[in-house]
Amino acid sequence: MPELSSHVRDAAPNQIxxxxxxxxxxxxxxxxxxxxxGFPTPPHILEAAQATLGRDETGYTPNAGIAPLRAAFADRISRQTGTEVSPGRAFVTSGAQQGLHLAMSMLLDAGDEILIPNPGYPTFAMTARLLHAEPVEYPLYPEHDFQPRIEDIEALITEKTRVLLLNSPSNPLGAVFSAGLVRDLVELARRRDLWIISDECYEAFTYDVPHVSPLAYDGGPGGERVIVSVTLSKTYGLTGLRIGALITPAGLEAPMSIAMEAIVSCVASPSQYAALAALTGPQDYVSAAAAHYRTNRDAASAVLDAKSIPYLKAQGAFYLWADLSHASDGNVRAWTQKFLAEQGVAVAPGTAFGSIGEGWIRIALCGDAVELVTGLGRLPARDSG
Incomplete structure (x- = not known):
């Protein structure tokens, strides 16, 4: 059998x-x-997908998606950011991951550099490498509450740097960027002539702080440079329907359509009509989910506090980032495997998200509250003395 390409052969396994x-x-x-x-999908969303099949609407849609759905995404983003987004700037994608691949395909040539967070979601680097681009990690340090610093990012910019990737609310950290930090990051990109890809998968879930998109500060001298990736996977629990969108600067309609045709052609029509129902119908699911995640965050925090385990207080998303360095002996990946084998609890090793994650774990807060508290109760306590 002939060899696979090197960028596939060399891909590291996803530790999550x-x-x-x-x-x-x-x-x-x-x-x-x-x-x-883990919540049941709202009936009106299921009915919209089933109705699409019932009327045999199973043919191609436009590359960029059905017009009502593009308008619904544009309306949601316009309301969130206070910036008018026309439907022509919304491109329906097969989930956020396909959207990130599409965005990087549009912006990166072979050998170009993209700045990604460490810790950060592992497919940021994986996707860049599949496109023969080079991911360059900017550090998020515990002593700075895992927030990016302008000087750390700017020190990494070279003549090959094309894209700055941002993720707030953060997976895995639960960190949320302030409006001032977002404004400064956009200004950095403008000053150094970089594109921004903003991964906003968890935009619906923040706690006591607002979600601020870089789109709110886009434009001005040098033109628009922000591409936002959103998804309904987390917001409405539609992970299997694979539906999201990219919000792009104006004027990219033709090249985006060409790239869409080559990568996915179009997203499945039942998923698109389900998404339309989700965005335009009752929003009870979102408010109930947000309340559940907040309650789980507080319950999990109480368990960690009782065990004297340090953690980053989650301001968004539905994860808790906890420091198990007192137990993991410098190899948190191996420790999580041992913890699963001996205690029957799976947590994600921090090294799945980058080298700065060594000693840390990511705890998902989205499931059953009793299981969450039971599982965390089996973590080894830290000696507070």
Whole structure:
């Protein structure tokens, strides 16, 4: 058999999937390693998908998606950011991951550099490498509450740097950027002539702080440079329907359509009509989910406090980032595997998200509250003396 391409051969395994699949194979495990919302899908969303099949609307749609859905995405983003977004700037994607691949495909040539967070979601680097681009990690340090610093990012910019990737609310950290920081990051990109890809998967879930998109500060001298990736996977629990959108600067309609045709052609029509129902129908699911995640965050924090385990207080998303360095002995990946085998609880190792994650774990807060508290109760306490 001929060899696979080097960028596929050299791809590292996804440590989140590694621990999660091991947990699924171990009976009665408590799985806190993956961000899978556990609520039933609202009936009106299911009915919209079923109605699409019932009327046999199973042909191609426009590359960019059906017009009402593009308008619904544009309306949501306009209301969130206070910036008028026309429907022509919204491109329907097969989930956020396909959207990120599409955005990077549009912006990166082979050998170009993209700045990504460390810790950050692992597919940021994986996707860049599949496109023969080079991911360059900017540090998010514990002593700075895992917030990016302008000077750290600017020190990494070279003549090959094309894109700055931002993620707020953050997976895995639960950190949220302030309006001032977002404004400064956009100004940095403008000053150094970079594109921004803003991954906003968890925009619906923040706690006591607002979500601020870089889109709110886009434009001005040098033109627009922000591409926003959103998804309904987390917001409405539609992970399997694979539906999201990219919001782009004006004027990219033709090249985006060409790239869409080559990558996905168009998203499945039942998923698009389900998404339209989600965006334009009752929003009870979102408010109930946000309340559940907040309650779980507070319950999990109480368990960690009782065990004297340090953690970053989550301001958004539905994860808790906890420091298990007192128990992991410098190899948190191996420790999570041992913890699963001995205690029946799966948590994601921090090294799945970058080198700065060594000693840390990511805890998913989206599942059953009793299982969450039970699982965290098995973590080894830290000696407070």
């Amino acid at each position: 999937r590694e621990i999660t699949q091991a947990a699924w194979a171990q009976p009665d495990s408590i799985v806190l390693s993956i961000g899978e919302p």
